[in-house]
Amino acid sequence: MALLEIKDMNHAFGGIEAVAGFNLHLEGGELNGLIGPNGAGKTTIFNLVSGFYQPTGGQIFFRNTNTAGLKPHRITGLGLARTFQNIRLWPEMTVLDNIRVAHHYSLGYGFLACIFRTPTFLRREREVTTAAYEILESLNLKDFAQELPKNLPYGLRRIVEIARALATRPALLMLDEPAAGLTSADLQGLIDVIRMIHQTFQVTIWMIEHQMQVVMDLCQYIQCIDFGVTIAEGTPDQIQNNPAVIKAYLGDDTFQCC
Amino acid sequence: MKQFSIPAVLTVTLVTLVGISLGEGINLYWQDVIMFMGINIILSASLNLVNGYMGEFSCGHAGFMAVGAYVSSLVSVALFTQSSLFGAPILSSGWAVPLFPLCLLAGMAAAAISGLLVAIPSFKTRGDYLAIITIAASFIIKSAIENIKPIGGARGFMGMGQVTAAMSGTADLPWMMFWVFLGVVFTIWILRRFVSSTYGKGILAISQDEIAAEIMSVNTNKMKIVAFMLSSGLAGLAGGLFAHKLGYVNPGSFTILKSTECLVMVYLGGMGSLSGSVLSAVVYTLMLEILRFVIPWINDLLRWAQLIPTDYQVTQIWKWVLIPLLLVLLMQFRPEGIMGRHELADYFPWIKKFYRFR
Amino acid sequence: MFDGIIQNIFNALQWGSFYSLIALGYCLVYGVLLLINFAHGDVFMVGAYLAFFLATCLLGAGSLPHWLILALIVPLTMILTSLVGVAIERVAYRPLRRKGANKLYVVITALMCGLILEHANLAIFGASRRSFPTLVDQATINLAGLSVTNLKMAVIVVAFLVFILLELVISKTKIGMAMRAISYDRFAIPLMGIPPENIIVFTFALGSGLAGLAGLLFAMSYPVLDPYMGAMIGWKAFIAAVVGGIGEIRGALVGGFLLGFVEIMAVAFFPSTFRDLIAFTILLLILWKKPTGLFGVSRYQKI
Numbered sequence: 001m002a003l004l005e006i007k008d009m010n011h012a013f014g015g016i017e018a019v020a021g022f023n024l025h026l027e028g029g030e031l032n033g034l035i036g037p038n039g040a041g042k043t044t045i046f047n048l049v050s051g052f053y054q055p056t057g058g059q060i061f062f063r064n065t066n067t068a069g070l071k072p073h074r075i076t077g078l079g080l081a082r083t084f085q086n087i088r089l090w091p092e093m094t095v096l097d098n099i100r101v102a103h104h105y106s107l108g109y110g111f112l113a114c115i116f117r118t119p120t121f122l123r124r125e126r127e128v129t130t131a132a133y134e135i136l137e138s139l140n141l142k143d144f145a146q147e148l149p150k151n152l153p154y155g156l157r158r159i160v161e162i163a164r165a166l167a168t169r170p171a172l173l174m175l176d177e178p179a180a181g182l183t184s185a186d187l188q189g190l191i192d193v194i195r196m197i198h199q200t201f202q203v204t205i206w207m208i209e210h211q212m213q214v215v216m217d218l219c220q221y222i223q224c225i226d227f228g229v230t231i232a233e234g235t236p237d238q239i240q241n242n243p244a245v246i247k248a249y250l251g252d253d254t255f256q257c258c
Numbered sequence: 259m260k261q262f263s264i265p266a267v268l269t270v271t272l273v274t275l276v277g278i279s280l281g282e283g284i285n286l287y288w289q290d291v292i293m294f295m296g297i298n299i300i301l302s303a304s305l306n307l308v309n310g311y312m313g314e315f316s317c318g319h320a321g322f323m324a325v326g327a328y329v330s331s332l333v334s335v336a337l338f339t340q341s342s343l344f345g346a347p348i349l350s351s352g353w354a355v356p357l358f359p360l361c362l363l364a365g366m367a368a369a370a371i372s373g374l375l376v377a378i379p380s381f382k383t384r385g386d387y388l389a390i391i392t393i394a395a396s397f398i399i400k401s402a403i404e405n406i407k408p409i410g411g412a413r414g415f416m417g418m419g420q421v422t423a424a425m426s427g428t429a430d431l432p433w434m435m436f437w438v439f440l441g442v443v444f445t446i447w448i449l450r451r452f453v454s455s456t457y458g459k460g461i462l463a464i465s466q467d468e469i470a471a472e473i474m475s476v477n478t479n480k481m482k483i484v485a486f487m488l489s490s491g492l493a494g495l496a497g498g499l500f501a502h503k504l505g506y507v508n509p510g511s512f513t514i515l516k517s518t519e520c521l522v523m524v525y526l527g528g529m530g531s532l533s534g535s536v537l538s539a540v541v542y543t544l545m546l547e548i549l550r551f552v553i554p555w556i557n558d559l560l561r562w563a564q565l566i567p568t569d570y571q572v573t574q575i576w577k578w579v580l581i582p583l584l585l586v587l588l589m590q591f592r593p594e595g596i597m598g599r600h601e602l603a604d605y606f607p608w609i610k611k612f613y614r615f616r
Numbered sequence: 617m618f619d620g621i622i623q624n625i626f627n628a629l630q631w632g633s634f635y636s637l638i639a640l641g642y643c644l645v646y647g648v649l650l651l652i653n654f655a656h657g658d659v660f661m662v663g664a665y666l667a668f669f670l671a672t673c674l675l676g677a678g679s680l681p682h683w684l685i686l687a688l689i690v691p692l693t694m695i696l697t698s699l700v701g702v703a704i705e706r707v708a709y710r711p712l713r714r715k716g717a718n719k720l721y722v723v724i725t726a727l728m729c730g731l732i733l734e735h736a737n738l739a740i741f742g743a744s745r746r747s748f749p750t751l752v753d754q755a756t757i758n759l760a761g762l763s764v765t766n767l768k769m770a771v772i773v774v775a776f777l778v779f780i781l782l783e784l785v786i787s788k789t790k791i792g793m794a795m796r797a798i799s800y801d802r803f804a805i806p807l808m809g810i811p812p813e814n815i816i817v818f819t820f821a822l823g824s825g826l827a828g829l830a831g832l833l834f835a836m837s838y839p840v841l842d843p844y845m846g847a848m849i850g851w852k853a854f855i856a857a858v859v860g861g862i863g864e865i866r867g868a869l870v871g872g873f874l875l876g877f878v879e880i881m882a883v884a885f886f887p888s889t890f891r892d893l894i895a896f897t898i899l900l901l902i903l904w905k906k907p908t909g910l911f912g913v914s915r916y917q918k919i
Binding site for chain 3: 315375378379386393397404405514529572576586
């Protein structure tokens with residue numbers, strides 16, 4: 001069974017076709033990339049998969065479930081998590097609370113249990129806190145548990161956001177430009193973190209990225225889209241030398257990467 | 259030790275309040291002030307859940323208060339008193355004390371259900387548009403009550419005085435003081451437990467980034483329903499206490515002015531701070547009462563200084579000029595309210611040593 | 617029967633005009649600052665009172681002809697009322713905005729300003745209601761068999777004229793363009809060399825002036841003034857503005873007239889106490905169905 005199967009997905013904003021005939025097959029365990037120039041429709045594809053937009057055509061199957069019409073939190077509950085291009089942590093909640101709230105899908109208690117502090121409630125609160133600390137520990141964030149995200153440096157906020165996404169125990173983690181805005185010093189750290197997550201958390205990663213260093217270093221398989229259409233796919237080497245990709249990024253002629 | 263400190267303090271306070279009310283250590287006027295203070299605490303804390311913690315702008319709190327006031331009054335009057343509307347009492351007056359909380363609960367339930375009137379539109383819209391929906395909802399509730407003739411229409415509904423009289427028949431205690439105190443404790447207890455749990459923190463997440471909340475598996479629609487229903491239900495509790503305290507209700511008590519008072523208390527205390535809400539309700543109520551004494555003094559002073567014409571009196575209406583003026587000034591100097599987003603324990607960490615909250 | 621319907625339609629148009637004129641003020645301020653100016657209903661009340669004082673002064677001043685008094689009162693009322701509106705903006709809203717306070721605190725301040733206006737009026741001038749002097753003799757005009765009083769006709773005509781003028785100002789003039797721009801991006805405005813504070817002051821002046829005009833017209837049509845007259849009408853006009861799609865001039869007009877019609881029709885078929893109930897229920901249903909109002913477009917939220 002495939003983890004994620006996208007068949008002929010279309011999406012139009014008004015008259016503009018933002019995504020046209022997008023296909024994807026993830027078996028599970030991959031670390032794949034999605035690249036393309038600005039405005040190519042990459043984030044739209046993420047929004048479609050995570051349930052914020054409804055595709056105007058085609059189907060998405062996540063773990064053999066058709067996600068059409070499902071609210072985003074239901075899709076997350078199925079095991080799909082994502083981050084955002086512009087970091088969307090909850091700025092006024094501590095890092096620990098940020099991670100704890102991401103356990104909502106599996107809380108297993110309701111309002112009344114919360115008011116009466118039932119044994120289930122107390123047990124689950126303890127478990128959630130332990131799990132949150134485990135995640136923070138594995139990403140070396142434990143010292144920041146009581147900090148507010150708005151007080152953290154940018155690079156650290158990126159990692160916290162990834163940690164929060166991991167708290168939903170995803171089978172598929174979608175990273176939307178994780179390297180955007182990072183300094184070159186932070187980049188290598190990010191690459192290591194992503195590789196570590198891929199291995200230790202047994203999670204499939206699908207990322208949008210502009211930084212060629214990150215993409216070429218990490219991804220096993222890359223798709224390149226432009227104007228909503230897939231123009232090339234293949235291994236990093238194949239993509240690097242694909243004339244269509246070069247053309248989409250640089251116009252014509254020379255390709256001088258990194 | 260720590261886990262007993264809060265119950266101990268509460269019990270002592272309750273006994274003191276009831277004791278001095280009974281022994282007439284304070285006169286009826288100040289007893290009333292304390293009760294209104296309690297009702298205001300319930301109102302501001304419950305509105306803070308939606309306006310502070312969830313970051314919506316609900317300005318129709320008085321409407322839900324009205325629903326609670328009427329429903330609990332109708333239930334208690336039907337159960338315990340002889341009335342023209344319901345006829346003979348269903349139960350003997352001895353039941354009034356043990357069953358009174360059920361009357362309040364009925365009011366709460368009705369108010370919570372009327373909260374759906376604004377909870378459902380909040381799925382699709384937020385901010386200013388939702389503010390209008392809440393105002394419209396409170397107008398609708400008030401107008402609907404005015405048009406139901408059997409419960410008195412615009413003239414109002416009475417008979418709750420007999421209910422409190424029935425309670426006094428069982429034991430001669432200041433019962434309303436007792437119930438208001440319990441209501442306040444119940445409200446703070448329920449809200450504190452809700453917002454300090456991982457479940458309840460979902461609404462904080464909604465206020466800070468709704469989209470991120472949804473993608474991080476928070477069922478935003480359900481959380482909104484819970485928050486709105488809890489908030490309006492507690493407003494209904496305040497309404498029920500208010501109605502039984504006064505002995506009568508009329509729709510004129512639940513105008514937009516009442517909603518404005520609730521809003522003022524929330525923002526005066528600080529959005530998303532329970533202790534701020536309690537504090538601001540106390541301060542606000544006291545301010546109202548102090549001005550009642552101060553205004554005649556101002557009148558005499560101005561008369562003495564011959565600053566006002568002889569045929570002019572500085573009346574109590576000036577209270578409603580001075581209070582907004584004070585608040586406008588306060589907003590200029592401390593735009594985040596008394597407590598900001600923090601609780602008392604954030605400012606005075608040492609008090610954490612004396613209690614434990616579960 | 618037929619005549620009754622026609623009369624109802626004219627009544628609806630008249631009330632719709634009042635609502636629209638007030639709603640336009642809400643709408644202008646919202647369009648520029650994204651702020652619900654809750655004091656606006658009370659600015660309308662102040663307008664009516666200013667018109668009253670001006671009229672009694674001028675009538676007492678000597679034997680000026682009534683048409684001249686009217687001609688003086690209209691601009692004077694509008695100017696004085698706009699001064700009140702601008703003063704509120706300067707004293708209460710601007711400092712908060714400068715401090716970058718949460719928008720809700722500005723809204724609360726607006727509510728408080730409304731209360732101050734209401735109760736200061738009540739405290740200074742007392743609770744007795746005042747009756748507006750007659751400046752224009754009521755006359756009935758016959759238009760192709762339909763009879764309308766001249767005042768009603770005037771109110772309706774003025775509302776439409778104001779709307780057309782405003783539409784022109786917003787779409788054709790430089791300052792109108794700046795007003796539209798500011799609602800899209802407040803931070804880009806100073807970068808383009810436009811002084812944003814001037815635009816904001818202009819907006820408040822314009823909106824309050826319209827409220828003053830509405831106050832004058834209202835006082836002439838229903839010559840009993842009391843300090844609370846602005847509150848309810850203001851709330852209603854505001855809800856009308858939202859139903860039309862707040863921030864849209866057309867929306868304010870349509871919303872105002874819609875509310876006028878719904879109210880008059882409700883009174884025509886049900887007891888008059890049902891008026892608010894029915895009107896608000898219909899408005900609420902519209903908002904349930906179309907949360908951004910009839911003409912409003914939801915602001916695009918980037919994910």
